[in-house]
Amino acid sequence: MEIVAQRPKSLRDVQFTYCPGCLHGVAHRLIAETMDEYGIRDNTMGIAPVGCSVFAYKFFDCDMAQAAHGRAPAVATGMKRARPDMVVFAYQGDGDLAAIGTAEIVHAANRGENITVFFVNNAIYGMTGGQMAPTTLPNMKTTTSPYGRDVNDIGYPIRVSELLNTLEAPYYIERVSLLSVPDTIKAKQAVKKALKYNIEGKGFTFVEFISTCPTNWGIDPNKSKDWAKENMLPYFKLGCFRDKEKDNGGK
Amino acid sequence: MSQKILMKGNEAVAEAAIRAGCRLYFAYPITPQSELIEYMAKMMPKVNGTFLQAESEVSAINMVYGAAGCGKRVMTSSSSPGISLKMEGISYLAGAELPSVIINVQRGGPGLGDIQPAQGDYFQATKGGGHGDYRLIVLAPNSVQEFADMASEAFDLADKYRNPVMILSDGLLGQMMEPVSFKESKTDEEIEELGKQHYEWCMHPNTGYTERHHNEINSLEIDPNVLEQHVLELEKKYKLIEQNEIKYEEYKVSDDNEILCVAFGISSRVVKSAINELEKEGHSIGLVRPITVWPYPYEAIAKAIGPKVKKVIVFELNLGQMVEDVRLAVNGKVPVDFMGKVGGIVFTPAEVKEKIEESL
Numbered sequence: 268m269e270i271v272a273q274r275p276k277s278l279r280d281v282q283f284t285y286c287p288g289c290l291h292g293v294a295h296r297l298i299a300e301t302m303d304e305y306g307i308r309d310n311t312m313g314i315a316p317v318g319c320s321v322f323a324y325k326f327f328d329c330d331m332a333q334a335a336h337g338r339a340p341a342v343a344t345g346m347k348r349a350r351p352d353m354v355v356f357a358y359q360g361d362g363d364l365a366a367i368g369t370a371e372i373v374h375a376a377n378r379g380e381n382i383t384v385f386f387v388n389n390a391i392y393g394m395t396g397g398q399m400a401p402t403t404l405p406n407m408k409t410t411t412s413p414y415g416r417d418v419n420d421i422g423y424p425i426r427v428s429e430l431l432n433t434l435e436a437p438y439y440i441e442r443v444s445l446l447s448v449p450d451t452i453k454a455k456q457a458v459k460k461a462l463k464y465n466i467e468g469k470g471f472t473f474v475e476f477i478s479t480c481p482t483n484w485g486i487d488p489n490k491s492k493d494w495a496k497e498n499m500l501p502y503f504k505l506g507c508f509r510d511k512e513k514d515n516g517g518k
Numbered sequence: 519m520s521q522k523i524l525m526k527g528n529e530a531v532a533e534a535a536i537r538a539g540c541r542l543y544f545a546y547p548i549t550p551q552s553e554l555i556e557y558m559a560k561m562m563p564k565v566n567g568t569f570l571q572a573e574s575e576v577s578a579i580n581m582v583y584g585a586a587g588c589g590k591r592v593m594t595s596s597s598s599p600g601i602s603l604k605m606e607g608i609s610y611l612a613g614a615e616l617p618s619v620i621i622n623v624q625r626g627g628p629g630l631g632d633i634q635p636a637q638g639d640y641f642q643a644t645k646g647g648g649h650g651d652y653r654l655i656v657l658a659p660n661s662v663q664e665f666a667d668m669a670s671e672a673f674d675l676a677d678k679y680r681n682p683v684m685i686l687s688d689g690l691l692g693q694m695m696e697p698v699s700f701k702e703s704k705t706d707e708e709i710e711e712l713g714k715q716h717y718e719w720c721m722h723p724n725t726g727y728t729e730r731h732h733n734e735i736n737s738l739e740i741d742p743n744v745l746e747q748h749v750l751e752l753e754k755k756y757k758l759i760e761q762n763e764i765k766y767e768e769y770k771v772s773d774d775n776e777i778l779c780v781a782f783g784i785s786s787r788v789v790k791s792a793i794n795e796l797e798k799e800g801h802s803i804g805l806v807r808p809i810t811v812w813p814y815p816y817e818a819i820a821k822a823i824g825p826k827v828k829k830v831i832v833f834e835l836n837l838g839q840m841v842e843d844v845r846l847a848v849n850g851k852v853p854v855d856f857m858g859k860v861g862g863i864v865f866t867p868a869e870v871k872e873k874i875e876e877s878l
């Protein structure tokens with residue numbers, strides 16, 4: 268019998284802590300499959316954030332660090348500077364990366380740290396029970412924006428990929444979605460590109476995943492994807508913002 | 519030991535850290551420690567080390583966390599306001615048991631305070647500062663030479679106990695110049711060997727050292743029973759440090775002492791001058807100088823109280839922080855008095871002498 272699908276070797280045989288329908292598991296799988304395909308498990312170090320994916324340090328089968336809330340890019344910097352011969356990636360949610368960790372991500376990107384940051388944007392704080400995130404959409408209700416996000420009071424959602432794209436140093440920035448099978452296949456291509464450039468020592472690479480949070484949105488998993496397509500994708504436009512390989516004509 | 523050269527404390531400790539095998543340094547500029555970061559900026563590239571000026575002290579300490587997690591000798595430095603920002607990271611370093619060295623060149627506080635020497639961060643350094651039950655090993659130098667010597671001592675202690683170590687200095691020690699001699703530099707091979715002692719637990723992929731694929735650097739234990747065990751294990755380690763690592767200096771401590779003084783760091787230098795003056799006038803005054811302010815030399819202080827001692831007087835550049843530990847040590851045997859100076863002003867030997875004379 269031929270095995271046609273199995274757990275990637277770069278994911279450990281432990282139970283995920285994610286809610287049913289959560290897409291963190293899909294993002295993990297795309298990263299782990301890519302680690303397998305490139306054969307980099309033995310020279311990769313990852314960083315788990317504070318958020319629902321805090322236990323990612325248990326899930327990836329490579330050396331892993333758990334970072335303080337928002338500090339993953341700084342921890343990644345320390346790791347990469349200590350072991351420049353290793354592939355280093357950080358995995359972060361939108362509260363972690365775009366609120367408390369804004370300085371860390373901007374400056375790691377601006378230094379062109381040779382790391383990859385995977386950014387899961389689900390427009391909400393999942394772990395703490397559905398509070399407003401910097402990416403929460405206008406008028407979207409959360410437990411701390413019970414009357415809907417008032418942009419006149421708290422501002423507009425931050426588009427992180429576009430923000431990082433104002434910097435000179437980043438090598439690769441792409442926003443993808445996990446909301447459909449074709450989109451997920453495209454997302455895998457983005458993960459592969461990011462880690463390829465990372466392995467080649469090209470510089471800072473960044474993949475933003477548009478994701479969902481059925482539990483805290485209070486919408487069932489499939490409808491969550493539809494909701495995200497209708498509401499998130501018009502605001503957070505998918506696409507590659509930066510690919511210096513292409514921009515340089517492959518040089 | 520090399521020949522003595524005249525150097526600022528900030529530069530001497532940086533040089534000594536590099537010689538001790540520190541090849542990664544992350545920090546953010548702040549007075550009065552800027553000579554330290556500038557020395558590192560100049561010298562680290564010459565030893566193929568990493569110097570990185572972080573975007574904040576918060577980032578710097580988290581870079582330390584990442585590098586320490588890889589088993590490397592790594593250091594950061596700052597002054598009081600910046601050390602406050604590092605406190606979150608220091609708690610994580612302690613929780614994840616990461617060997618690392620943090621230097622605080624203290625200045626006047628609270629808030630932005632000023633940029634003159636002070637000892638107002640004693641509580642923060644020795645009693646917590648960050649959240650949770652944890653301890654830092656805290657070394658308090660009183661000369662440029664000792665400041666420099668403590669760099670390698672701090673790294674050794676950090677490695678030995680897998681614990682962050684702080685050198686609690688001040689703006690005066692950082693800025694003043696004194697003759698200093700240095701230990702031999704560690705070779706690249708020696709530094710490599712030092713790293714290997716951590717392979718059991720640290721992130722070290724692709725070293726061919728073990729077959730395993732998965733080490734975790736982590737301070738999270740979501741199961742209360744597991745966290746309890748972890749914190750109790752930490753406590754055992756702290757007890758061991760208290761047993762093994764207490765250091766202090768006794769100066770003119772004898773059975774003839776009329777007064778016993780206690781002072782740490784730069785204050786102890788002023789107190790010594792006053793004691794020497796008083797000796798000329800026929801008075802016997804002793805001084806206990808805690809060199810480790812955590813673990814604290816409670817017993818040594820209790821033992822140093824001679825039969826004729828009328829009073830213990832504590833001198834600090836704050837409004838009375840270490841004095842609480844001295845009271846615990848003295849435990850009511852004799853009265854404990856205190857003289858403090860704040861605002862970044864250092865008491866003069868004459869002022870200290872006067873304070874002692876009040877009780878003679």
Ligand SMILES: Cc1ncc(C[n+]2csc(CCOP(=O)(O)OP(=O)(O)O)c2C)c(N)n1
Nearest residue numbers: 317318319336360361362363391392393394
């Ligand atoms: C310093 C600090 N502040 C706040 C928290 C509480 N906290 C834990 S997770 C979280 C939000 C995480 O949200 P996000 O990054 O969007 O990730 P998600 O859980 O949605 O995957 C917060 C605020 C914390 N752990 N540490």
